[in-house]
Amino acid sequence: MLGACxxxxxxxxxxxxxxxxxxxxxxxxxxxxxxxxxxxxxxxxGTIPASVVGNDPDDVISSRNGDVLYVSRLDTKDVIAxxxxxxxxxxxxxxxxxxxxxxxxxxxxxxxxxxxxxxLLAVVDTKSHQVVxxxxxxxxxxGTLLGPSGKSVYVxxxxxxxxxxxxxxxxxxxxxxxxPEGVRPFQVSADETTLxxxxxxxxxxxxxxxxxxxxxxxxxxxxxxxxxxxxTLEKSHFVMNHGLRLAPDGKRLVANASLLGFVAIYSVPxxxxxxxxxxxxxxxxxxxxxxxxxxYVSNRRDNTVSVISVADGKEAARVRVGEFPQRMTVAxxxxxx
Amino acid sequence: xxxxxxxxxxxxxxxALSGLVFAVWRFRRPRGQPVTPLADVPxxxxxxxxxxxxxxxVLNVGGEVRAFEATxxxxxxxLGWNAQQRLIRCPCHGGAYDVMGRVVEGPPPAPxxxxxxxxxxGMIYVARPPHx
Numbered sequence: 001m002l003g004a005c006x007x008x009x010x011x012x013x014x015x016x017x018x019x020x021x022x023x024x025x026x027x028x029x030x031x032x033x034x035x036x037x038x039x040x041x042x043x044x045x046g047t048i049p050a051s052v053v054g055n056d057p058d059d060v061i062s063s064r065n066g067d068v069l070y071v072s073r074l075d076t077k078d079v080i081a082x083x084x085x086x087x088x089x090x091x092x093x094x095x096x097x098x099x100x101x102x103x104x105x106x107x108x109x110x111x112x113x114x115x116x117x118x119x120l121l122a123v124v125d126t127k128s129h130q131v132v133x134x135x136x137x138x139x140x141x142x143g144t145l146l147g148p149s150g151k152s153v154y155v156x157x158x159x160x161x162x163x164x165x166x167x168x169x170x171x172x173x174x175x176x177x178x179x180p181e182g183v184r185p186f187q188v189s190a191d192e193t194t195l196x197x198x199x200x201x202x203x204x205x206x207x208x209x210x211x212x213x214x215x216x217x218x219x220x221x222x223x224x225x226x227x228x229x230x231x232t233l234e235k236s237h238f239v240m241n242h243g244l245r246l247a248p249d250g251k252r253l254v255a256n257a258s259l260l261g262f263v264a265i266y267s268v269p270x271x272x273x274x275x276x277x278x279x280x281x282x283x284x285x286x287x288x289x290x291x292x293x294x295x296y297v298s299n300r301r302d303n304t305v306s307v308i309s310v311a312d313g314k315e316a317a318r319v320r321v322g323e324f325p326q327r328m329t330v331a332x333x334x335x336x337x
Numbered sequence: 338x339x340x341x342x343x344x345x346x347x348x349x350x351x352x353a354l355s356g357l358v359f360a361v362w363r364f365r366r367p368r369g370q371p372v373t374p375l376a377d378v379p380x381x382x383x384x385x386x387x388x389x390x391x392x393x394x395v396l397n398v399g400g401e402v403r404a405f406e407a408t409x410x411x412x413x414x415x416l417g418w419n420a421q422q423r424l425i426r427c428p429c430h431g432g433a434y435d436v437m438g439r440v441v442e443g444p445p446p447a448p449x450x451x452x453x454x455x456x457x458x459g460m461i462y463v464a465r466p467p468h469x
Contacts, residue, residue: 029428029429030415030417030428055419056417056419056426056427056428056431058428058431074426074427074428074430074431075419075422075424075426075431075433077431098430098431098443100430116430116431116443116444117431117442117443117444140444239412324415324428326428
């Protein structure tokens with residue numbers, strides 16, 4: 001039986017790869033699959049099915065050369081690596097807690113996985129597929145970001161109201177930056193002097209000096225004449241806005257107004273409001289095309305992605321994807337034909 | 338033994354009343370709104386649908402139909418069903434509820450509100466508790 005299976009596996013055709021192209025990969029958490037959107041045509045050209053992904057994918061990021069997707073899965077408390085050439089799982093690693101938003105070390109040897117329910121940062125060796133360190137970072141570990149210098153990993157905590165700065169080599173916590181509330185998506189400037197962070201109940205974002213560790217400015221998003229909903233779940237952490245991204249050139253910051261259904265684009269470093277753009281229901285994440293021309297916004301309550309033309313400040317297209325799309329990544333790769 | 342006319346009438350009346358009660362019980366329209374055919378939720382499975390505008394989840398647990406609000410008590414995210422784990426799962430922060438709606442994992446602070454669920458004429462009917 002085993003021999004027969006092995007034989008079938010050995011003679012099974014390997015999918016031929018197509019041409020190199022830029023794609024947007026959209027993790028549909030409820031659907032359990034990943035939609036693949038071609039850039040710049042902005043049409044769905046494929047799906048990595050739930051039979052490959054499944055188990056509530058929370059985040060998807062890509063290797064820098066686009067050959068591998070890393071996916072964190074809430075239900076199975078693991079991460080999987082998926083080949084973009086075959087769209088099959090390469091390996092899987094248990095991380096021992098509920099994994100949230102991922103980031104890679106500069107040399108891609110380590111994958112940093114915040115464990116929401118453990119308050120730890122699991123450091124996964126992408127060669128051995130083992131967790132090699134688990135520094136304690138704080139309750140509700142949620143988002144991660146590799147600082148542009150490559151020396152620090154920033155981890156935002158939803159419940160501990162802080163950002164932990166983890167040494168990317170030694171894998172220990174170097175510094176804790178307290179913030180007024182639960183930390184949601186955040187960004188770090190290219191010179192690593194400034195951190196921009198969305199907070200759970202703030203309709204806007206704060207600007208933090210990484211020199212002093214203090215909030216130096218709070219930017220409130222406009223409401224565009226709408227009334228901000230008030231929390232309805234008594235003990236909920238509740239999130240006003242989720243989705244913040246600096247453009248590749250660092251000159252624009254896109255911030256989602258998740259409960260009001262629009263995105264706001266700010267100039268950087270002035271933080272002047274450049275434009276507001278209506279999108280779908282509950283925008284959750286922002287990703288950029290590699291050239292920075294387009295910002296992609298996942299509208300998780302109506303299963304679409306808004307394509308924003310950054311220069312025009314307009315929605316150029318809206319693409320229907322899978323169920324409950326949240327995190328996204330852009331990769332340039334060769335898909336199977 | 339000879340029954341008196343009164344006793345016979347009483348017995349007949351009781352029989353007729355029982356039959357009527359049975360017929361009403363058997364053929365009455367269940368309480369609530371029809372949400373899906375029973376055939377769409379075979380034993381061991383679940384189906385996500387809506388009651389009015391609210392997402393709900395209907396489970397068939399070994400032939401017993403149960404229904405719950407399908408909004409996570411943590412941050413209000415819509416819930417899904419993991420068939421392998423037989424758990425109601427939250428796609429936002431990993432919360433999990435069992436087939437009784439109890440929190441078994443993650444940050445949800447409260448169990449899922451249970452709804453009334455009945456089967457009639459091959460359909461599943463779901464109703465909110467009367468106080469709502």
